[in-house]
Amino acid sequence: MLSSALHIASRLQAPLSRRLLSTSPPPPSFNLLQKNEHFQTLHCTRSYEAGDILSTVDGIPHPCADRFTVQTSKTDHVVLDPEFLRYTNHSCSPNVFFDLSGRQLVALKHIPANSEILFFYPSTEWSMEEPFECNCGSARCKGSIQGAKFLPKEVVEEYRVADHIRVLKEEQSGQQRREEEEGGGGERELSAV
Numbered sequence: 704m705l706s707s708a709l710h711i712a713s714r715l716q717a718p719l720s721r722r723l724l725s726t727s728p729p730p731p732s733f734n735l736l737q738k739n740e741h742f743q744t745l746h747c748t749r750s751y752e753a754g755d756i757l758s759t760v761d762g763i764p765h766p767c768a769d770r771f772t773v774q775t776s777k778t779d780h781v782v783l784d785p786e787f788l789r790y791t792n793h794s795c796s797p798n799v800f801f802d803l804s805g806r807q808l809v810a811l812k813h814i815p816a817n818s819e820i821l822f823f824y825p826s827t828e829w830s831m832e833e834p835f836e837c838n839c840g841s842a843r844c845k846g847s848i849q850g851a852k853f854l855p856k857e858v859v860e861e862y863r864v865a866d867h868i869r870v871l872k873e874e875q876s877g878q879q880r881r882e883e884e885e886g887g888g889g890e891r892e893l894s895a896v
């Protein structure tokens with residue numbers, strides 16, 4: 704039930720799901736399942752434990768963010784390599800993290816064999832080119848997925864996120880605090896009049 708809800712959510716809206724189909728098969732520990740003529744999902748054929756490395760990951764630099772890219776710094780975006788990793792869909796209860804600085808795809812928890820491989824898009828994306836309404840079925844579902852910029856700091860802190868996301872979130876909350884302080888100061892001045 705849950706897994707079919709995930710697939711429907713992914714098929715309808717997940718921005719990193721490919722419109723183009725994979726042209727090369729994944730390694731034996733992975734499987735790409737064909738959901739329809741335009742859509743594939745990535746699954747593992749063996750189990751993993753938290754902290755296990757599922758794959759090495761590289762990124763091919765891309766000039767801008769689009770539905771096919773993953774963000775690797777405040778300004779840089781890459782297309783994932785090897786190609787089969789580009790079919791990893793979003794969930795608000797992810798089972799993997801793309802550690803692009805360590806060039807690893809890391810298991811966040813026990814992953815039974817034949818599970819769909821899912822990551823939390825805002826763990827790398829600050830402001831997404833193509834936001835979507837998530838319907839992943841998780842109790843943790845965040846609804847509108849637009850990137851970490853649009854999530855409360857406490858929500859971002861629930862997840863393992865890339866260093867640039869942590870830094871950007873700190874900068875954003877510092878800016879918000881300053882604005883609130885300035886706003887609060889104005890009110891005090893008014894009430895003193």
Ligand SMILES: [Zn+2]
Binds near residue numbers: 837
């Ligand atoms: Zn969700």
